[in-house]
Amino acid sequence: MSDDDARSLTEREKQAAARAAATLVQDGMLVGLGTGSTVAYLLPALAERGVRIRCVSTSPRTEEAARALGLATEAFGDIDRFDIAIDGADQIAPDGWLVKGGGAAHTREKVVAAAADRFVVIADSSKTVERITAPIPLELLSFGLAATRRRIGATTLRDVPLSPDGGVIADYVGDVVDPAAEAARLSAVPGLVDHGLFPPALVADIIVARGAEIEHRTV
Numbered sequence: 758m759s760d761d762d763a764r765s766l767t768e769r770e771k772q773a774a775a776r777a778a779a780t781l782v783q784d785g786m787l788v789g790l791g792t793g794s795t796v797a798y799l800l801p802a803l804a805e806r807g808v809r810i811r812c813v814s815t816s817p818r819t820e821e822a823a824r825a826l827g828l829a830t831e832a833f834g835d836i837d838r839f840d841i842a843i844d845g846a847d848q849i850a851p852d853g854w855l856v857k858g859g860g861a862a863h864t865r866e867k868v869v870a871a872a873a874d875r876f877v878v879i880a881d882s883s884k885t886v887e888r889i890t891a892p893i894p895l896e897l898l899s900f901g902l903a904a905t906r907r908r909i910g911a912t913t914l915r916d917v918p919l920s921p922d923g924g925v926i927a928d929y930v931g932d933v934v935d936p937a938a939e940a941a942r943l944s945a946v947p948g949l950v951d952h953g954l955f956p957p958a959l960v961a962d963i964i965v966a967r968g969a970e971i972e973h974r975t976v
């Protein structure tokens with residue numbers, strides 16, 4: 758398969774997974790919208806369904822795109838739960854551990870996923886992995902940045918703007934032996950706002966498109 762063919766297959770898979778997830782969204786729902794190129798296919802699929810929903814976006818990018826499609830978006834503000842949240846992923850392990858944050862939105866995405874009754878992950882087949890590996894996205898306070906990085910271990914800083922919440926975006930690039938232990942270790946580092954390891958307990962559904970097939974499993 759040529760590079761172009763592989764790219765277009767990946768795009769078709771992203772769209773197919775996004776469209777399958779859009780069918781789970783019903784009239785009247787409060788919906789958390791993730792961030793990224795797979796979610797970019799979800800937004801028009803939701804708009805096409807014509808359901809009356811209220812949405813909260815996890816990034817300015819998603820917010821702008823959702824509004825342009827006529828989806829009713831609002832601030833997270835006083836909303837304390839979502840009926841459903843739908844988002845992409847960078848890595849999906851067989852046991853349901855995820856890595857997110859390739860687009861630097863993992864902190865907000867985790868808050869939204871944790872507030873959702875049903876968190877649905879959508880992805881093309883390239884995102885399924887045998888085991889979780891680095892890089893693990895990080896959001897760090899700029900206050901004490903060097904000390905925080907020293908404590909974390911091997912990190913690289915991304916050449917991207919600060920997050921909408923003022924965080925520095927970096928990646929942990931050391932070994933990940935056990936995602937649960939690594940998540941606990943990272944979460945305990947002062948100055949680390951959040952990391953991109955998402956536990957299976959946050960995830961309700963994983964929808965992966967593989968060629969013409971849709972694999973939909975509950976976690």
Ligand SMILES: O=C[C@H](O)[C@H](O)[C@H](O)COP(=O)(O)O
Binds near residue numbers: 791794
């Ligand atoms: O920060 C970005 C998010 O976690 C994305 O959901 C993740 O990086 C997957 O993005 P994409 O759908 O573009 O592969």
